[in-house]
Every structure is written in C-alpha cells, then in structure tokens.
Amino acid sequence: SQQGEEDPQALSIQEGENATMNCSYKTSINNLQWYRQNSGRGLVHLILIRSNEREKHSGRLRVTLDTSKKSSSLLITASRAADTASYFCAPFERSGGSYIPTFGRGTSLIVHP
Amino acid sequence: GAGVSQSPRYKVAKRGQDVALRCDPISGHVSLFWYQQALGQGPEFLTYFQNEAQLDKSGLPSDRFFAERPEGSVSTLKIQRTQQEDSAVYLCASSLESGDEKLFFGSGTQLSVL
16 A cells, blocks of 8 residues: 655746655655656655654755654755656554555656756 | 576567566675666566575565565566566565665666566
C-alpha cells in the first residue's frame, strides 16, 4: 500500500517561481524523506527529516514536518527548468521490527523556461 | 561499484514465462529494498532484506513472487508464471544501515509481459 500521498498531483510554474508540494501519511514514522525521479530513471534522494525535527534546509530545498498533522511539505525556491521531474515523499513507517519507506503517487512538476 | 546496478534493463516475457531480475547493491550496504512501479504511479513496496535476512515480504502481491539475497549482497527477484498485470518497472534500492538512511536506487528493470 502507498503510505505517503503527495499533493498536488501536478504543478506547472515559470522559472524563478517557488514550488510547494505537500505530503500526508497515516501512521507513526521515524523519518520522512523526499525523492526526485526523472522520466525513465531511478529515484534520487533529496532530503531527510527526522521525526523530532520540524524544518530542514538544503540549498534551494526547504522541508517541514508536522507529526501532529502527519504532514510534510517540500519547498523548492527559485525553480529552474532542470527541476522538472516527479517528486515523491517517503515516510518511514514501522512494520514489524523494521522501518519501511513507502511512496505516494508523487507530484509531477513542470518548470517552464 | 559506484551505484546500484540492475539487470536486465528491459525484459519482455510471454505470459506464463518465469523471469529473474537481478540487483547489485552498493558494496557494504546492509539494507536492500524491492519496489514495483506501474506507469504513472509511485513505487510500491515489495520486500526488504537486512543482509541475507528477508525481514519483510508483506508487499509481494502473490506467491508467484519470490526474492532472495543468499550472501547478503546481490539480490534476485523472481516472478513465476508471469501475467500481464506484472508489467511494470521493478526498482531496487540499498542503504548503508537500516531504518533511517537514505536510499540509493538502481535504474530499474522494465518488464513487459505480452
């Protein structure tokens, strides 16, 4: 089953604008990660936020986590055409004795030059 | 190797055939995950290994799916008597530790069942 659910499903913006994607999940987690996927390729790790953290930055990326609302957001500032890709959140949900990353359907981001 | 390697890159199978998909994780990575990604969807969890132990196989859709990692490095996902609904990209990912390390993904194997 897909645990993380991203919103919106699709986002189209102009270069230089900011892009915000949201993620909701259903159960308790120990961390949440965001990944990017270009068409036809494997996923690439972007950023990790632990369950005891509320905000994290990495370059043009800013991620927030609200465990009370079971939600996270990814902000990409000053977007570029090269940011065009699908973005997935992966909450690490406890399953038995392990933490398993589960992915949602993703947000398809198109940045127009 | 430098990254996670999956082979073959593409596989076409006739319905009813058995297929075997290989994953070579990054050397020294303890955790290994298999995912199935249908067109336009996100990756769906199939199974998880910690070294050679298969700790979670709750995502395997049927008993036609079988995975192994006998020596704690290379893993093979086997699908018996393939059906059209098995057509998807199969992704493998590895991580250094378990539980909260970032995943490194391979490029996947695209399986088409005719």
